C-alpha cells in the first residue's frame with residue numbers, strides 16, 4: 767500500500783463567524799473574507815503539490831463552497847466529491863443563532879466554555895418548531911435531526927462515516943480532502959491524533975488552514991501539520 771495524505775480544512779469565515787453567533791447546523795454562507803481564505807487554501811495546495819484525488823464535505827453551504835473555491839484554485843474541481851450530513855458541524859441546540867458574547871454575559875464564561883468545548887456536555891436542546899429547527903428541511907429528509915450535540919455525540923456520527931467511507935479511499939492510495947467544520951474536524955483530529963477527552967477541550971481549528979495527516983499503508987503515520995508550515 768502506498769503513502770498518501772489526508773487533508774482537513776475548516777470552511778473559511780462564515781457570516782455568523784463574523785457576527786460571533788452560535789451556528790451549528792444552521793446554513794450560513796461564507797463572507798468575502800471566507801471566500802478569500804478558501805481560495806488561498808487551494809492556492810497553497812497547488813503550491814505545495816498537495817493535490818487531492820477525492821473530496822468529502824458536509825451538507826452545509828459554507829463547507830461545500832470552501833471545497834469548491836479551494837479545488838478551483840488548485841485546478842481540481844473535476845475530482846469526485848461526496849456530501850454527507852455526518853460531516854456537518856456539531857448541532858448547537860438552543861444556542862443556535864445567539865450571540866456568543868451576550869450568552870457569556872448572561873450565563874458566565876465558564877458555562878459557555880463548557881457548552882463550547884467540553885467533551886460530553888451538550889448545549890441546551892433546541893425547542894421543536896424553533897426558527898432554527900431543521901427537521902423539516904428537505905436536505906435532511908429521512909435523517910433524525912438532532913436537537914443538540916456534544917462533541918461526543920458528534921464523534922458518534924463522524925467516526926463511523928470516516929471509517930466506512932474515507933479510510934478505504936486513503937487505503938487505496940488516494941489523497942483525500944475533507945472540507946468540514948470546527949467541531950466535526952475536532953472529532954476527526956481527536957481520533958487520528960489519539961487526543962484524550964480532557965485534552966481535546968484545548969484544541970482549536972482555524973478557518974481555511976489545510977491540516978495534513980500523512981498515511982502509510984492505509985494508517986495515519988502519527989504526524990500532523992499545517993500545510994502552511996511545510
Ligand SMILES: O=C(O)[C@H](O)COP(=O)(O)O
Nearest residue numbers: 787788789790855882948
Ligand atoms: O457552530 C459554530 O458556531 C462554529 O462553527 C463553531 O463554534 P465554536 O467555536 O463555538 O465551537
